[in-house]
Amino acid sequence: MSSGTAIRVGSDVLSVQHVADSVARFGDRYLQRVFTEHEICSATGSPPERAARLAARFAAKEATIKVLRPVGHQPDWRSIEVQRHAEGWCTMSLSGHAADLAEQAGITDLAVSLTHEADVAAAVVVALCDRTVSEVEHNGIPVGFTERKEKA
Amino acid sequence: MDEAIRTILAEHGHLPVDVEKLRDEDDLYQAGMTSHASVNVMLALEDEFDIEFPEPMLRKSTFESVAAIRIAISELAGA
Numbered sequence: 245m246s247s248g249t250a251i252r253v254g255s256d257v258l259s260v261q262h263v264a265d266s267v268a269r270f271g272d273r274y275l276q277r278v279f280t281e282h283e284i285c286s287a288t289g290s291p292p293e294r295a296a297r298l299a300a301r302f303a304a305k306e307a308t309i310k311v312l313r314p315v316g317h318q319p320d321w322r323s324i325e326v327q328r329h330a331e332g333w334c335t336m337s338l339s340g341h342a343a344d345l346a347e348q349a350g351i352t353d354l355a356v357s358l359t360h361e362a363d364v365a366a367a368v369v370v371a372l373c374d375r376t377v378s379e380v381e382h383n384g385i386p387v388g389f390t391e392r393k394e395k396a
Numbered sequence: 397m398d399e400a401i402r403t404i405l406a407e408h409g410h411l412p413v414d415v416e417k418l419r420d421e422d423d424l425y426q427a428g429m430t431s432h433a434s435v436n437v438m439l440a441l442e443d444e445f446d447i448e449f450p451e452p453m454l455r456k457s458t459f460e461s462v463a464a465i466r467i468a469i470s471e472l473a474g475a
Binding site (some may be wrong): 258266269270273274277316318 | 410430431432433435436438439451452454455456457
């Protein structure tokens with residue numbers, strides 16, 4: 245790519261039942277450690293529908309972490325927020341350490357796609373990076389490589 | 397403490413391997429523990445040991461092995 249923009253892609257898939265089990269076992273403590281108030285309020289519907297929407301949001305958070313490529317300190321789950329807009333589409337909003345990592349990587353924009361079907365939820369996140377910032381990360385790992393394990 | 401940690405990993409870690417066969421230093425993420433499962437492990441550890449993991453300890457390395465979890469709990473319980 246010869247332009248001044250680089251691209252990073254992250255994806256994740258999650259069992260909806262695992263999220264339903266977490267809500268049943270840990271309740272609000274689970275919800276409040278992982279999700280923002282906006283995300284909790286956005287995940288509406290019956291208990292199965294709610295679990296599916298929460299699972300898709302968790303997958304988006306994990307997909308975002310894959311594009312942020314943290315070394316050591318992981319961002320707080322709540323610092324990576326899925327914002328649902330009235331029209332139905334979603335965007336990502338970062339704060340705290342997650343926002344710092346994005347700035348360090350030269351990430352100028354994030355796009356997200358969520359999906360869920362039956363017992364599976366998934367998300368894909370695409371990041372646009374300013375190549376002049378992200379050509380070589382602070383830890384020396386060139387763009388296009390990551391130490392984080394990704395499942396096929 | 398190790399027995400309680402392994403019981404929690406067996407119940408919440410969703411590991412595709414027998415937890416009892418894992419060595420203390422084996423990497424739980426390499427063994428198949430997902431990030432979501434690690435959240436459940438963290439919450440179950442908090443319940444079991446009456447502790448709360450502060451935000452600075454929410455590193456992947458904190459939950460990467462039985463030995464790492466034992467050290468983290470010892471630090472928090474002694475705080």
